[in-house]
Amino acid sequence: MLIQFLTLFPEMFAGPFSCSMIKRAQERGLVTLETINFRDYAEDRHRTVDDTPYGGGPGMILKPEPIFKAVEAQTAKAGSKPYIILTTPQGEPFHQQTAAELSKLPHLLFICGHYEGFDERIRTLADRELSIGDYVLTGGELPAMVMADAVIRLLPGVLGDPQSAEQDSFSRGLLDYPQYTKPAEFRGMAVPAILLSGDHGKIEVWRRQQALLRTARRRPELLADLELSPAEREFLEKHQLTLDPEKKDLPMKGGN
Numbered sequence: 001m002l003i004q005f006l007t008l009f010p011e012m013f014a015g016p017f018s019c020s021m022i023k024r025a026q027e028r029g030l031v032t033l034e035t036i037n038f039r040d041y042a043e044d045r046h047r048t049v050d051d052t053p054y055g056g057g058p059g060m061i062l063k064p065e066p067i068f069k070a071v072e073a074q075t076a077k078a079g080s081k082p083y084i085i086l087t088t089p090q091g092e093p094f095h096q097q098t099a100a101e102l103s104k105l106p107h108l109l110f111i112c113g114h115y116e117g118f119d120e121r122i123r124t125l126a127d128r129e130l131s132i133g134d135y136v137l138t139g140g141e142l143p144a145m146v147m148a149d150a151v152i153r154l155l156p157g158v159l160g161d162p163q164s165a166e167q168d169s170f171s172r173g174l175l176d177y178p179q180y181t182k183p184a185e186f187r188g189m190a191v192p193a194i195l196l197s198g199d200h201g202k203i204e205v206w207r208r209q210q211a212l213l214r215t216a217r218r219r220p221e222l223l224a225d226l227e228l229s230p231a232e233r234e235f236l237e238k239h240q241l242t243l244d245p246e247k248k249d250l251p252m253k254g255g256n
Ligand code: 9D3
Pocket: 087, 088, 089, 113, 114, 115, 116, 117, 130, 131, 132, 133, 134, 135, 136, 137, 138, 139, 140, 141, 143
């Protein structure tokens, strides 16, 4: 897979992509990552990429010409037509399902906005407009890196165990179950006895139940989309009626 990033700040990408799994994925030829500074496609002497808004108002707006030129140059060079993603706070929310869809494509190109915004005509380049959530960042670079990270780890061969991606809690639609390692007791907090029992059937049931309970308490909206077995529904109902919803996990420092 080829992933390109059009940005005014290519230096931002060096750190995250030179570490761990993403680095190994590149070394093994599973993904190629390229940053392109669209300032290189500005045509005037000052290499201008932004200008004041028509109609007045504060801030500077990214101009269409350098971004159109940069996209056209890449399309010509790569020989393949990229799937173009515009990162914007007004975009559709990025989810695990979005990552799964994008991971099937051969060539992605992210256009990262910065500044106060971009000329509306730039939107016509995009196959999809995506946001990573409802908070204001300084630009689309971190969102593009977040999305690329989520996509790359789904590429065949990137994760050690091919089953890991399918077993992701979000792919199953549930939050992770609680996990423990040695010691069996730490500062008065004991590992649940069932995990020491060696009964793998019971452990599997317990983990699924814990994931269900945790999801019901912390992210009830996630459960709405899920197909639960009658036994699981019964289990949840019983526990939600009989347990104090705040008191089953080990408490967080600030209380939970
Ligand atoms: C929503 C605020 N806008 C009103 C004038 C201005 C604006 C602020 C910050 C426009 C762009 C940005 C930079 N953010 C992104 O480009 C961005 C983003 C984000 O801020 N949050 C979550 N996802 C994304 S994807 C791109």
